[in-house]
Amino acid sequence: MITTKGLTKRFDGTLAVDALSFEVREGEVLGLLGPNGAGKTTTIRMLAGLIAPSRGAATVCGHEIGRDGAALRGRVGLLTEAPGLWGSLSAKQNLEIYARLYDVEKVGAQVEKYLRLLELWDRRNDATGTFSKGMKQKLALARALVHEPKVLFLDEPTSGLDPQMAKLVRDFIETLHGQGRTILVTTHNLDEAQRLCDRVAVIRTRLVAIDDPKMLHARLFQRGTLVRLKQVEARFVEAAGALEFVSEVRLAGEELHVALENPDENNAALVRRLVEVGADVVYVTSKEPSLEEVYLKLMQEEDEA
Amino acid sequence: MSYRVRVLVRKEWAELIRRRVMVVLMAVLPAGLLAIATAGALVLPVLMSEKRAQEDPDIARAFEMIKHQAPDLAAMGPQTAFGILLLRQILLLLLLVPIIVSMSVAAYSIVGEKVNRSLEPLLATPISTRDLLLGKALASVIPGVGLTWVLFGLFAGGIAAFAPEGVFGHVVNLTALSVMFLLCPAISLLALSVVIITSSRSSDPRSAQQIGAVVVIPIVCIITAQMSGLFLLTPMMVAVGTLVLAVLDYFVLRAGVALFQREVILTKWGR
C-alpha cells in the first residue's frame, strides 16, 4: 500500500529524513518510532502529499507522490500533529466542510456516523473552541476518516491526552485496524507502538530498524531471568556471573538481571548456585525487555555508530 | 465557481458570522462616515449663496472652478453644481470601502489558518491552490462589495429624498452605476487578491496589509484627478477600466497560484 525508496528531505541546511526505504503492507499498522526531531512528521507530510521529497520516491495507494497531488490527497486520511480545528465553528460544521472538500457523497450520513462513533454527537452544535483536548483529537480523527480512506496517517494520535482518552483513541485505532485499513502511526510512546503495531520502524533521520516488536526484542536482547533476593551481596553477583551459561549480570536494587542462554534449562542451576553461596531468593521470573529498552539500546547503538 | 470554492467561501462566512461585533463595527464605521459626508454635501451648497460668493473670494473662486470642471452642469446654478460635484467625489470614495473593510480579513485569511494550525489539514484535502486562493479572495470581496452596494443604495435614497430637484439624475447616473457595479468588484478583487497572495508569501500579516494598501493608490489617483478636474469619468472609461482590471485580476490570480508554495507556507515559520 505504501512503498518508499530512498525518501529524503532536506530543509535548507538540515537533513530531516535520510534515504528512508520501507514498505507498509495492505491492512498493516506500521509504527514510526523515534525521538523528537527524528523526521516522523516530515515523513508523513511527504507521504500525504503535503511536501515534496528532496530525493527518492514513494507510492501510496498506487499514486506516486509528487505526481498527482490532489488525487493522492483524496485517497488518504491525515491526522495532523495538532488538531487544527476551526474553533468558532461547531463540530458538525467542521466535519461537514471537510466531507465536502473530500467530495463525500452522503455528507450528512457520514458526518453523523463519525460524530456518533466518537461520541461527539451530543456536542455536535457546540463550537469546537470549547472542546477539551481529547474531544478535539477525536474530532480531528473523525475528520481524517470522513471520506473513508483506505490509508491513514496518524501523527502522534495520543500525545498529550489523559490516559483514559489515550486508551479510547488507541482502541479506536484498533477498530480501524480490524476494518483492514492500512495505517502509518507515529509515536514516541513505545508501549503504544508495542500494543498497536504489527511492525515498528525505528527512525532517527535514517531508518534504524524495522521489525515486529517481538522480533526487535529477540534481535537485541538475549533472554534473561530476573532474580529478586532478600539482600544483595557482591559475592552473589560474582557467583552468578561465574556460571558458564551466564553472559551478563546486572544489579538493579535487590534484583539481579541475569542474561543467559536458555532460561528453561539454566534457571534451576542458577538458583541452586545462588542458594549455595548463601543468597535468600525471594522470587524468580523471566525478564522480557520492554520496547523501551530496545529503543534505548537502538538509540545508544546509533550514537556510538 | 467550482464546488470546493463555494464550500470554502461558506466556511469563511460561517466564521465571519461568529464575529458579529466586529462585522457590525466594520459596517457601521463607513456607513457613519458616508452619512456625515452626504449630509455635508447636501448642506454646504445651501450655505454658499451667490451673495456670500460676492463677499468671500474663496467661494467665488470655487464657483469659477466648478464652471470649468463640470461643463455638463453649466445649466445649473453654481451652488447646485457644487453640491453635485461633492456627491460625485463621495461616490468615488465608496470604492475604498470594500478594500478597507475586508483588508484585515484578507491579510489574515492564510496566515490566520497557519497560526490556528488549521492550514495543514486544509492543505491535506484535494483542494487545489487555485480554489483555495479564489475561495479566500471571494470570501472577503463579496461581503465588502455587498456592503458597498447597500451603502450606495442608502446614498442614492438619501439624495432622492433630501437633495434639490435635478441633483439625483446628475449623481446617480450611468457613470455612477458602472463605477459601482463594474469597477468596484473588479478593483476590490484585485486589491484583496494582492493582499492574500502577499500574506501567503510573508510571515507577517501586517506587511501584507501595507502592501495591499499600495493597491489603493490608483483609486486615490482617480479621485484626486477627478477632484482637480483633470478628467471626467464617463461610463465608457469605466467599462474599459473594468476590462483592464478584470484581465489584471485573472493574471494576478494565476501568478498567485504560481507563487503560492504549499510547502513553504506549511513549514516556513512555527512549522
Ligand SMILES: Nc1ncnc2c1ncn2[C@@H]1O[C@H](COP(=O)(O)OP(=O)(O)O)[C@@H](O)[C@H]1O
Ligand atoms: N520547515 C523546516 N525547516 C527546517 N527544519 C525543519 C523544518 N521542518 C522540520 N525540520 C527539522 O527536521 C527534523 C525533523 O522534524 P520532524 O519531522 O518534525 O520530527 P518529528 O516529527 O519526528 O519530531 C527536525 O530536526 C526539525 O528541526
Ligand SMILES: [Mg+2]
Ligand atoms: Mg512530529
